[in-house]
Amino acid sequence: MDTFVEQIVARQxxxxxxxxxxxxxxxxxxVTYFLFGLALAFIGPLAFLLLVGIVYGMWWILTNLNIExxxxxxxxxxxxxxxxxxxxxxxxxxxxxQKIESLEPYxxxxxxxxxxxxxxxxxxxxxxxxxxxxxxxxxxxxxxLVIFQPEDRVLNALKSGLSALVLRETNKKTAQ
Numbered sequence: 001m002d003t004f005v006e007q008i009v010a011r012q013x014x015x016x017x018x019x020x021x022x023x024x025x026x027x028x029x030x031v032t033y034f035l036f037g038l039a040l041a042f043i044g045p046l047a048f049l050l051l052v053g054i055v056y057g058m059w060w061i062l063t064n065l066n067i068e069x070x071x072x073x074x075x076x077x078x079x080x081x082x083x084x085x086x087x088x089x090x091x092x093x094x095x096x097x098q099k100i101e102s103l104e105p106y107x108x109x110x111x112x113x114x115x116x117x118x119x120x121x122x123x124x125x126x127x128x129x130x131x132x133x134x135x136x137x138x139x140x141x142x143x144x145l146v147i148f149q150p151e152d153r154v155l156n157a158l159k160s161g162l163s164a165l166v167l168r169e170t171n172k173k174t175a176q
């Protein structure tokens with residue numbers, strides 16, 4: 001019998017995102033004020049089109065900051081997609097459960113000294129509790145660390161596809 005489990009988590013906005021929001025709004029207000037001055041003096045209808053373009057650009061920028069991650073586990077294999085503004089989907093991780101080398105609770109201090117060819121943060125924030133991580137190797141990306149925040153049902157479905165050795169190590173680390 002096939003198993004399919006999915007979960008969607010929204011990324012939390014950080015300082016960088018709030019700085020983009022603040023600077024975008026400030027710039028839009030300044031440009032709009034400048035356009036109104038030109039509209040009254042010279043441009044007329046063209047200023048209205050520019051104003052519509054500014055509003056559309058602001059909407060585009062601000063909604064692109066809304067990012068979600070979708071974890072899909074099918075028969076022990078995991079796919080992680082990044083969904084931007086509920087209009088664009090991009091696959092960022094796709095790995096068979098048998099290729100996962102380790103699955104364990106994420107500890108930032110423990111992984112700080114280790115080198116990876118690629119690190120994927122597919123969690124709401126790096127500062128929250130109950131993060132998990134797994135590592136795998138691929139020809140395209142090399143040694144990869146994936147940090148995510150799965151619910152128990154996603155974690156259990158992922159564990160069903162792990163090799164016996166990795167499952168044993170995972171159970172040891174979670175029992176401590």
